[in-house]
Amino acid sequence: MTHPVSLYRMGHFNAAHQLAIPSWSMEKNLETFGKCANPNFHGHNYEVEVRVTGHLDPETGILINLKDLKEILEREVEDRFDHKNLNLDCPEFSAIVPTVENICIVIYEIMRPLIPAHLDLGIKLYETPRNFAEYPGR
Numbered sequence: 150m151t152h153p154v155s156l157y158r159m160g161h162f163n164a165a166h167q168l169a170i171p172s173w174s175m176e177k178n179l180e181t182f183g184k185c186a187n188p189n190f191h192g193h194n195y196e197v198e199v200r201v202t203g204h205l206d207p208e209t210g211i212l213i214n215l216k217d218l219k220e221i222l223e224r225e226v227e228d229r230f231d232h233k234n235l236n237l238d239c240p241e242f243s244a245i246v247p248t249v250e251n252i253c254i255v256i257y258e259i260m261r262p263l264i265p266a267h268l269d270l271g272i273k274l275y276e277t278p279r280n281f282a283e284y285p286g287r
Contacts, residue, residue, distance in 0.1 A: 165192040181216035200271040
């Protein structure tokens with residue numbers, strides 16, 4: 150048996166959001182989330198890093214078909230969130246604040262059923278080059 154190997158695929162999408170809890174006052178939202186609570190929203194150029202880890206197929210020497218991983222990432226993440234207002238256009242965020250942490254977990258939850266169960270999945274989401282979240286999976 151070989152040692153586990155990780156394979157990575159990068160993706161990208163641009164999206165707007167507002168960090169605010171609707172039941173709170175604007176003052177409390179601004180105090181908690183700062184300028185990210187702007188009622189007119191703001192946007193980011195998100196970079197998503199998908200990590201798949203497991204053992205190579207002994208015959209092919211591959212972990213997962215990169216073409217398949219690319220298509221899943223494009224269809225399920227990039228096409229879904231690109232040029233969207235996460236608060237208004239994406240039902241995934243109707244009940245949760247679209248923080249970088251929550252977006253990272255949502256991406257994991259979307260992709261997990263589409264990646265073979267014997268492979269581990271991890272997501273890293275960059276909101277800016279200096280702000281990012283990582284969800285290593287369960």
